[in-house]
Amino acid sequence: MIMPGVYVSSQPRTAVLRMLLVLWVVASFAIANAQQNETGRLSGAVVDAATGKPLPGVNIILKNTVLGTSTDLNGEFHLSGIRRGTYAVMASMIGYKIKTYENVSIAPGSPVILNFKLEQSFIETSPVIVTASKKSKSLAETPNSVSVITSADIRKRNSFDIREALRYAPGVSFVGGQVNIRGTTGYSRGAGSRVLLLTDGVPTMPGDSGDIKWDVVPFTVVEKVEVVKGAASALYGSSAISGVLNIITKEPSRKPTFSVRVSGGMYDDPRVSRWKWTDKTLFTNQQDLYFSNTFGNLGVILSGGRRNSRGYKQNTQFLRWNLFGKSTYKFSNATHVTFTGSYASDDHGETLLWQQYLGEPIQPFRVPAQESKNTILSTKLYLNSTFSQLVNQNFAHKLKGSYYRNRFDNDFVDNQDFSKSQRFRLEYQADVEPSIRHSLTLGVEGMYDIVDGSFFGRRKAYILGSYLQHEYRFSDRFSSTVGLRFDYNKVLDGRTEYQVSPKFGIIYNVSEVTTIRGSVGRGFRAPSIAELFTNTSASGFQVIPNPELQAESSWSAEVGLSTSIAGHILLDTAIYQERFFDFINPSLSFQDSLVVRFRNVQDARIRGVETNLTTSWFRDRLRTVVSYVFVDPRDLQTHRLLTYRPQHILTASLSLKPGPFELGMDYRFASKLKREQLEVFPDDPRVATKVVDARAGVNFGPYSLVFNVENLFEYNYTQIERNLEPTRKFSVNWQADF
Missing domain, CATH: 2.60.40.1120 (Carboxypeptidase-like, regulatory domain)
Structure with a gap:
C-alpha cells in the first residue's frame, strides 16, 4: 500500500523491467536453439x-x-x-x-x-514490398496501390534529396515543396502532413511541426522508397491518413564498398532581363562519401555529405550537412540487432512572398527589402535500434526504439523564435503464421513528445496504440485482409482523443500477370503541436493558437487492376475516393494584420482515377513511364474545390540506353488552379505547371558521369501565390564506386 504524500522511487520498477527484458531475450534464445534440433x-x-x-x-x-x-x-x-x-x-x-x-x-x-x-525482367510486375503489410509481400499480394522508386531513379536525377525522383512516382506530386498523394494534402506551410514518412518502417516525423524533413536520411544510403496510397492508419496510426512513404535504406555490403560523388551546377538567368536580381553566378555543389563492409558478424554503413547552393532567387541560399551510420550485428542467422543514426544541419534563407510594391513592376526573384536576410537554422538527430528474431518458422518478433530531436531557430527581422522537440518511441511487433491459410501481424507502440520554445511554449503529448491485422488465404488466387488499430492521444493543455481505425482488403489473382484488388479503411491525423499552439508573426502574417483543434479523420476506398501485356507493358489503374471529416485547414482573417488560425473547417471528399503505364522495349534499352491522375477535391459544405489541389496531374518519363550511354527526359504537368483554390491572393494570375527535365550520362567501369538540365525550357510558374518555382538549372554529377 502506498500512503498519500509518500514518494516512491522508480528505481525498483526500472530494475524489474530490465530483468523482464533480459529474461525475455534469454528465453527467446533458448526456445530458438531448442527448436533448431528438431x-x-x-x-x-x-x-x-x-x-x-x-x-x-x-x-x-x-x-x-x-x-x-x-x-x-x-x-x-x-x-x-x-x-x-x-x-x-x-x-x-x-x-x-x-x-x-x-x-x-x-x-x-x-x-x-x-x-x-x-531470368531478367524488364517490367517489374510484382516486386517484393514491406510497407503495406509491415512485412515482406509481393505486390500481387497487397490490396493497396503501391509505387516504388529505386536508388537508380534517385541517382540519375542528381537531386539534393529524394524529392526530385518522387515527383515522377505514379500518383505523387508536390505543392510548395509539400508531398501530395493523389492530391490529398494540398498545402499548409510548415505544419502537419497527411502523408507519414517512415525510415525502415519507423515513423520519422518531428514532434513539433509534424511535417517531413527531407534531409534527415541522405539519398546516398537509400535502396528504394515505397509509396502506399490511401489511409494506412490501421497499421501506422496518426499522419497516415492519406498514405505512407517508406525510405528503405541499404543493407551493409558483404565486401568493402566505397563511393565518391561530386556534383556542380548553376541556375540560369531569368528570361525577363529586368527580373535579374544579382550579377553573381548562382552556383550549386554537392559532395558525398559512402562506405560499407561486413566484418565477421558486424555489417557497417557510413555516409557523409555536404550541399551548398546560392539559390535561384534572393534569399533561397542554403548550406546542408549530413552524417549517417548504420550497423547490423548477427548473433545467429535468426537473431540480429540494427542501429541507425543520422544527423542533419540546414542553414537556409527563408522567403514568403516576392517583392511587389504598389505602382511598381513585380520582382518575382526578389523579396521585400526588410526580409532579405531572414534565415532559419535547422538541425535534426535521428536514432533507432531494432532487435529482430525468428523464434521459429511460424513466429518472429522485433522490438524498435527510436529518438528524434528537431530544433530550428529563426533569425527574422521581426522575430527570433525557436523550437526544440524530442520524440521518444517504442514499438513491439510480432508476426505469426499459425497455418498455411492464416497470417497475423500484431503490435503495440507508444510515442512521447516534449516540445520547448517561443513558438509553442513548453508542451508535452503522447500517443499509445495497438494494432492487429489478419490475412486469410481462401485459395492461391483469392485472399483477404482485415485489420484494426486503437490509438489514445493526449496533449497536455489540449484535448484527449481516442481513435479506432479499421481496414479491409481483398486480392484476386486472375492469372500470373493480372490482379484485381480492393480496399477500404479509416485514417486519422492528430493535430501537430504547431497547429495547436503556434503564436508568432512573420512578414505581416500573425499566427494564433487553437488548443481545441480536433483530429481529422477519413474513410478511404479504392478498386484497382494491374496487368502485364506480352512482357513489355504494365498497366495499373485504380478508382479511389477519400471522405474527410473535421478537415484541418488554416483560416485567414483580416484585423490589424493578416491573422492565420488552424480550424476544423471542412467536411471534404476527394475522389478520382489514377492510371499508370510502363513499357520496356529492346531488352530495356527503351523504357517509358506515363502516369495520369484525375482529382475531384470538394468541400462538401460549400461545394467549392479544395485549395491548392490541381485536378489533372500528368508525368511522363523516357529513358534510352544505347550501350554505356543513357539519355532521358521527364515531363510533368499540373492543371491551372481555379480562382477559388487560392487562399491568400485569389486575383493573382495563374498558369498550369509544364516542366521538362533532361539528362545524358555515360558509365565506364566503376565511374559514371551524368549531365542534367532541370526546367529545360525555363518555364515560369507558381504553385503558391507570389512564390516563383525554380528556373532552369544545369548540373554535372561524377561518381566513382570501388
Whole structure:
C-alpha cells in the first residue's frame, strides 16, 4: 500500500523491467536453439539464367512462414529451423522475374539443396514490398496501390534529396515543396502532413511541426522508397491518413564498398532581363562519401555529405550537412540487432512572398527589402535500434526504439523564435503464421513528445496504440485482409482523443500477370503541436493558437487492376475516393494584420482515377513511364474545390540506353488552379505547371558521369501565390564506386 504524500522511487520498477527484458531475450534464445534440433535445412544457389553468374542479394522467402534470407557474394543461401512439411520457396530480386518452387519437402536430418536460375525482367510486375503489410509481400499480394522508386531513379536525377525522383512516382506530386498523394494534402506551410514518412518502417516525423524533413536520411544510403496510397492508419496510426512513404535504406555490403560523388551546377538567368536580381553566378555543389563492409558478424554503413547552393532567387541560399551510420550485428542467422543514426544541419534563407510594391513592376526573384536576410537554422538527430528474431518458422518478433530531436531557430527581422522537440518511441511487433491459410501481424507502440520554445511554449503529448491485422488465404488466387488499430492521444493543455481505425482488403489473382484488388479503411491525423499552439508573426502574417483543434479523420476506398501485356507493358489503374471529416485547414482573417488560425473547417471528399503505364522495349534499352491522375477535391459544405489541389496531374518519363550511354527526359504537368483554390491572393494570375527535365550520362567501369538540365525550357510558374518555382538549372554529377 502506498500512503498519500509518500514518494516512491522508480528505481525498483526500472530494475524489474530490465530483468523482464533480459529474461525475455534469454528465453527467446533458448526456445530458438531448442527448436533448431528438431528441424530441417534448406540451401542452394541463385544464378543469372543468361550468363550463369551468381546473383548476390536475392531475397529467398519460405512462403506462408516468417522465414527468409538473402544470397551472399557467391549467390548462395542457407535456411535452417524449418519444420517437417511441404513448402513453396520464392526467389526475388529487382530486375529479375520472381521464381517459385512448389512442393519442396523438408525433413529433419535431410538437408535440401535448391538452385534457382533467374531470368531478367524488364517490367517489374510484382516486386517484393514491406510497407503495406509491415512485412515482406509481393505486390500481387497487397490490396493497396503501391509505387516504388529505386536508388537508380534517385541517382540519375542528381537531386539534393529524394524529392526530385518522387515527383515522377505514379500518383505523387508536390505543392510548395509539400508531398501530395493523389492530391490529398494540398498545402499548409510548415505544419502537419497527411502523408507519414517512415525510415525502415519507423515513423520519422518531428514532434513539433509534424511535417517531413527531407534531409534527415541522405539519398546516398537509400535502396528504394515505397509509396502506399490511401489511409494506412490501421497499421501506422496518426499522419497516415492519406498514405505512407517508406525510405528503405541499404543493407551493409558483404565486401568493402566505397563511393565518391561530386556534383556542380548553376541556375540560369531569368528570361525577363529586368527580373535579374544579382550579377553573381548562382552556383550549386554537392559532395558525398559512402562506405560499407561486413566484418565477421558486424555489417557497417557510413555516409557523409555536404550541399551548398546560392539559390535561384534572393534569399533561397542554403548550406546542408549530413552524417549517417548504420550497423547490423548477427548473433545467429535468426537473431540480429540494427542501429541507425543520422544527423542533419540546414542553414537556409527563408522567403514568403516576392517583392511587389504598389505602382511598381513585380520582382518575382526578389523579396521585400526588410526580409532579405531572414534565415532559419535547422538541425535534426535521428536514432533507432531494432532487435529482430525468428523464434521459429511460424513466429518472429522485433522490438524498435527510436529518438528524434528537431530544433530550428529563426533569425527574422521581426522575430527570433525557436523550437526544440524530442520524440521518444517504442514499438513491439510480432508476426505469426499459425497455418498455411492464416497470417497475423500484431503490435503495440507508444510515442512521447516534449516540445520547448517561443513558438509553442513548453508542451508535452503522447500517443499509445495497438494494432492487429489478419490475412486469410481462401485459395492461391483469392485472399483477404482485415485489420484494426486503437490509438489514445493526449496533449497536455489540449484535448484527449481516442481513435479506432479499421481496414479491409481483398486480392484476386486472375492469372500470373493480372490482379484485381480492393480496399477500404479509416485514417486519422492528430493535430501537430504547431497547429495547436503556434503564436508568432512573420512578414505581416500573425499566427494564433487553437488548443481545441480536433483530429481529422477519413474513410478511404479504392478498386484497382494491374496487368502485364506480352512482357513489355504494365498497366495499373485504380478508382479511389477519400471522405474527410473535421478537415484541418488554416483560416485567414483580416484585423490589424493578416491573422492565420488552424480550424476544423471542412467536411471534404476527394475522389478520382489514377492510371499508370510502363513499357520496356529492346531488352530495356527503351523504357517509358506515363502516369495520369484525375482529382475531384470538394468541400462538401460549400461545394467549392479544395485549395491548392490541381485536378489533372500528368508525368511522363523516357529513358534510352544505347550501350554505356543513357539519355532521358521527364515531363510533368499540373492543371491551372481555379480562382477559388487560392487562399491568400485569389486575383493573382495563374498558369498550369509544364516542366521538362533532361539528362545524358555515360558509365565506364566503376565511374559514371551524368549531365542534367532541370526546367529545360525555363518555364515560369507558381504553385503558391507570389512564390516563383525554380528556373532552369544545369548540373554535372561524377561518381566513382570501388
